[in-house]
Amino acid sequence: MSEVLVLVEHADGTPKKVTFELLAAAALLGEPAAVVTGGPGSGAGLVESLTAHGAQKIYLAESPDLEDYLVAPKAEVLAGLVADKAPAAVLLAATGEGKEIAGRLAVRTGSGFLTDVVDLTADGVGTQSIFGGGITVHSRVRAGTPIFAIRPNAFAPLEQAGAGVQENVEVTLSAAAKSARVVDRQVEAKGDRPELTEAQIVVSGGRGVGSADNFSLIEALADSLDAAVGASRAATDAGWYPHQHQVGQTGVTVSPQLYVAVGISGAIQHRAGMQTSKTIVVVNKDPEAPIFELADYGVVGDLFTVVPQLTDEITKRKS
Amino acid sequence: MKIVVLVKQVPDTWSDRKLREDDRTVDRDAADAVFNEMDEHGVEEALKLKEAHGGEVTVLSMGPERATETIRKALAMGADAAVHVSDEALHGSCAVGTSAALAAALRTLEFDVVIVGTEASDARVGALGAMLGERLEIPALTGARSVTIEGTTARIERQVDAGFQTVEADLPVVISVIEKINEPRYPSFKGIMAAKKKPVQTLSLADLGLEPSTVGLAGATTEVVDFAPRPPKQQGEIITDDGSGGVKLAEFLATQKII
Ligand SMILES: Cc1cc2nc3c(=O)[nH]c(=O)nc-3n(C[C@H](O)[C@H](O)[C@H](O)COP(=O)(O)OP(=O)(O)OC[C@H]3O[C@@H](n4cnc5c(N)ncnc54)[C@H](O)[C@@H]3O)c2cc1C
Numbered sequence: 001m002s003e004v005l006v007l008v009e010h011a012d013g014t015p016k017k018v019t020f021e022l023l024a025a026a027a028l029l030g031e032p033a034a035v036v037t038g039g040p041g042s043g044a045g046l047v048e049s050l051t052a053h054g055a056q057k058i059y060l061a062e063s064p065d066l067e068d069y070l071v072a073p074k075a076e077v078l079a080g081l082v083a084d085k086a087p088a089a090v091l092l093a094a095t096g097e098g099k100e101i102a103g104r105l106a107v108r109t110g111s112g113f114l115t116d117v118v119d120l121t122a123d124g125v126g127t128q129s130i131f132g133g134g135i136t137v138h139s140r141v142r143a144g145t146p147i148f149a150i151r152p153n154a155f156a157p158l159e160q161a162g163a164g165v166q167e168n169v170e171v172t173l174s175a176a177a178k179s180a181r182v183v184d185r186q187v188e189a190k191g192d193r194p195e196l197t198e199a200q201i202v203v204s205g206g207r208g209v210g211s212a213d214n215f216s217l218i219e220a221l222a223d224s225l226d227a228a229v230g231a232s233r234a235a236t237d238a239g240w241y242p243h244q245h246q247v248g249q250t251g252v253t254v255s256p257q258l259y260v261a262v263g264i265s266g267a268i269q270h271r272a273g274m275q276t277s278k279t280i281v282v283v284n285k286d287p288e289a290p291i292f293e294l295a296d297y298g299v300v301g302d303l304f305t306v307v308p309q310l311t312d313e314i315t316k317r318k319s
Numbered sequence: 320m321k322i323v324v325l326v327k328q329v330p331d332t333w334s335d336r337k338l339r340e341d342d343r344t345v346d347r348d349a350a351d352a353v354f355n356e357m358d359e360h361g362v363e364e365a366l367k368l369k370e371a372h373g374g375e376v377t378v379l380s381m382g383p384e385r386a387t388e389t390i391r392k393a394l395a396m397g398a399d400a401a402v403h404v405s406d407e408a409l410h411g412s413c414a415v416g417t418s419a420a421l422a423a424a425l426r427t428l429e430f431d432v433v434i435v436g437t438e439a440s441d442a443r444v445g446a447l448g449a450m451l452g453e454r455l456e457i458p459a460l461t462g463a464r465s466v467t468i469e470g471t472t473a474r475i476e477r478q479v480d481a482g483f484q485t486v487e488a489d490l491p492v493v494i495s496v497i498e499k500i501n502e503p504r505y506p507s508f509k510g511i512m513a514a515k516k517k518p519v520q521t522l523s524l525a526d527l528g529l530e531p532s533t534v535g536l537a538g539a540t541t542e543v544v545d546f547a548p549r550p551p552k553q554q555g556e557i558i559t560d561d562g563s564g565g566v567k568l569a570e571f572l573a574t575q576k577i578i
């Protein structure tokens with residue numbers, strides 16, 4: 001069986017959840033082979049959990065260049081592996097960076113790529129949800145080595161160990177790959193909340209929340225549920241919550257088990273980012289708000305009374 | 320400074336967007352056609368760079384005849400000239416084909432900076448900036464929420480999950496912008512009148528030296544097998560708050576085994 005390369009996303013010494021999901025997707029197409037890219041020594045700590053989640057092979061590509069330059073070096077490492085190993089496919093996470101790497105790799109290898117894939121069959125047909133979730137499309141790659149950028153939360157991780165055979169990959173990069181230099185990194189307070197795209201539960205606030213201070217209500221509800229915090233564009237445009245948390249067409253796409261929409265009307269561009277959530281609940285004072293069309297449960301009411309009550313009740317039930 | 324800004328005409332996200340039954344490509348006649356929102360921010364950023372550093376702004380767009388509406392709007396905002404890549408054989412191009420055609424068009428132009436949007440709202444591929452960097456072998460500074468140029472160095476703040484990175488490169492560069500970067504200006508009446516006289520050069524595949532079989536539907540690296548509208552969601556229970564809405568919502572979450 002051919003290998004299927006999976007680009008590992010990792011932070012703080014652990015693979016992100018989406019990587020385990022990609023390994024599960026890779027197992028549908030062939031033998032999952034994880035590709036770790038990072039600074040020297042960054043791979044060792046990842047091997048055990050990658051193996052536990054089904055990696056048959058683990059390629060370790062380590063070099064300071066992989067952290068110091070933007071995106072292109074990772075595409076170059078993958079292109080090298082595609083040439084050497086002739087994999088059946090390459091899988092990446094459909095994050096901003098993952099899509100860029102997919103595009104670069106496609107150009108380099110003369111391949112086609114599909115982005116925002118939410119399902120995949122053994123014969124390489126990917127499912128995508130387009131136009132704000134209005135249409136479901138099945139597509140296939142017809143050139144080169146198929147490349148799929150897959151949405152977080154689309155696959156359940158495999159709890160079956162692989163062989164985890166390690167192989168070091170020598171990293172020699174072209175000058176072109178080392179042209180965009182990362183000169184500084186600013187971490188904006190992230191706290192203990194789960195990452196938005198990976199979270200099982202997302203609580204989002206919109207214009208109805210009314211101010212930056214009032215977002216503490218949304219955060220309190222999120223914390224009672226161990227959830228990530230999202231926001232509509234109206235809320236991020238107003239500067240009430242950072243843009244990184246924007247859900248929708250021009251923000252991130254989430255697909256959690258539970259999405260809680262508070263004070264959000266449900267414009268098509270917002271739905272584009274949350275439509276595929278498993279369960280959707282809504283708090284909005286306007287019974288005509290289109291977001292109710294998506295609701296599995298909805299409360300027509302004032303968020304300033306409903307949300308604190310909900311937070312208290314959840315906290316009570318959990319203790 | 321020579322700046323090229325890419326703009327795409329897309330089906331309006333507010334209208335009912337469709338795929339064509341015959342060849343399964345985006346139905347560009349079914350919906351209203353508008354300026355891809357992020358590209359308006361791209362044009363604004365290009366004009367700001369021109370205001371700060373002098374030079375000229377050229378608009379580049381690939382699309383059918385109708386895309387001239389979008390090109391004229393960019394000219395009305397203040398861009399100086401435009402190049403329209405238009406050829407029947409480009410219909411149905413995939414992202415790889417589009418990047419090949421636009422890279423070929425860029426090779427006919429002089430530039431220090433190429434500005435694109437981070438993502439087009441129709442296909443939402445979000446990779447063109449990076450792909451142009453790859454093809455032209457120049458740095459791509461992607462996901463910019465701010466841009467500064469000093470001498471021959473371009474610097475952006477790139478938004479990432481947990482904050483932002485500062486990324487630098489030597490000119491010439493490709494820069495992709497997010498919509499929070501600026502507030503696009505509205506074309507003035509004078510701008511609209513002036514735009515009518517600004518030069519728009521049309522380039523065909525032959526002008527670009529590209530074989531029709533390598534782009535468009537014929538050369539597409541991906542294909543749509545089939546598609547269907549998503550079935551409407553069955554609406555759940557909606558209650559009106561009577562003072563216990565929060566408790567009832569918690570009960571619902573409990574019955575779903577979420578809490
Ligand atoms: C190209 C393009 C891209 C876009 N991308 C995005 C995107 O990525 N994400 C996004 O979210 N939007 C996006 N938008 C914007 C989108 O069209 C909407 O404008 C936006 O989603 C509205 O945000 P909102 O629902 O918070 O605000 P509103 O539409 O103003 O809704 C606020 C809601 O809060 C309710 N409310 C008010 N007060 C209370 C209260 N006390 N208690 C309970 N409910 C209350 C109101 O009834 C109302 O339904 C985009 C638009 C365009 C054109």
Ligand SMILES: Nc1ncnc2c1ncn2[C@@H]1O[C@H](COP(=O)(O)O)[C@@H](O)[C@H]1O
Nearest residue numbers: 325326381435436438439444445446447
């Ligand atoms: N046909 C096109 N003509 C001009 N620019 C385009 C075209 N397609 C994409 N772009 C540019 O590339 C950006 C990202 O598009 P995409 O990678 O397709 O999501 C857009 O915001 C545009 O600036």
